[in-house]
Amino acid sequence: AQSVAQPEDQVNVAEGNPLTVKCTYSVSGNPYLFWYVQYPNRGLQFLLKYITGDNLVKGSYGFEAEFNKSQTSFHLKKPSALVSDSALYFCAVRDMYNFNKFYFGSGTKLNVKP
Amino acid sequence: NAGVTQTPKFQVLKTGQSMTLQCAQDMNHNSMYWYRQDPGMGLRLIYYSASEGTTDKGEVPNGYNVSRLNKREFSLRLESAAPSQTSVYFCASSEWAQVQETQYFGPGTRLLVL
Numbered sequence: 001a002q003s004v005a006q007p008e009d010q011v012n013v014a015e016g017n018p019l020t021v022k023c024t025y026s027v028s029g030n031p032y033l034f035w036y037v038q039y040p041n042r043g044l045q046f047l048l049k050y051i052t053g054d055n056l057v058k059g060s061y062g063f064e065a066e067f068n069k070s071q072t073s074f075h076l077k078k079p080s081a082l083v084s085d086s087a088l089y090f091c092a093v094r095d096m097y098n099f100n101k102f103y104f105g106s107g108t109k110l111n112v113k114p
Numbered sequence: 115n116a117g118v119t120q121t122p123k124f125q126v127l128k129t130g131q132s133m134t135l136q137c138a139q140d141m142n143h144n145s146m147y148w149y150r151q152d153p154g155m156g157l158r159l160i161y162y163s164a165s166e167g168t169t170d171k172g173e174v175p176n177g178y179n180v181s182r183l184n185k186r187e188f189s190l191r192l193e194s195a196a197p198s199q200t201s202v203y204f205c206a207s208s209e210w211a212q213v214q215e216t217q218y219f220g221p222g223t224r225l226l227v228l
Binding site: 006009032034036041042043044045046049051090100101102104105106107 | 118145147149154155156157158159162164170172204206208214216217218219220221222
């Protein structure tokens with residue numbers, strides 16, 4: 001079975017500091033991993049993805065994520081947080097046996113304080 | 115290019131009432147999805163449609179029915195609403211044949227069942 005876990009319900013960081021939002025995955029075979037962001041009262045927006053290739057993936061709004069196969073992790077990072085980054089972040093994995101299915105983590109609320 | 119649209123944005127129902135949530139996409143995607151989002155549980159797949167004329171159950175299909183009216187439209191019906199169906203519902207679309215393709219989400223429908 002494919003799954004992802006986000007171990008932190010909430011992450012607090014001061015503006016200007018680096019941020020990390022954690023995600024671990026459990027899949028058989030090569031994972032297809034995604035990060036999404038959800039602002040209040042909005043739908044999810046795509047941030048970045050890992051399909052194959054470089055372990056460091058760059059995405060929208062200055063975010064990046066590091067794929068680590070040995071630790072089965074795909075942590076979302078940003079070197080310098082902005083107050084406007086405050087939102088709910090979801091990690092997701094695409095089912096490699098049924099491309100129509102995506103499995104989402106429970107979400108991590110990021111709070112960036114001025 | 116509106117992306118994925120959903121109607122209504124908000125609805126209050128009484129237990130036992132029925133309603134249909136509408137979703138449309140203008141990206142010519144083959145696959146469409148219905149998710150529900152509940153606090154602390156991330157997004158859970160209700161039903162999906164890999165192509166026009168086909169539908170399949172997701173993780174939590176009980177109490178719901180769907181119709182893939184054409185390639186653009188995918189509706190979700192609650193025949194007899196229950197308080198446990200109070201949630202935020204998201205429609206999404208994707209091009210399933212492309213593994214690198216992400217999902218595109220609508221703005222959501224907030225449903226309250228009293």
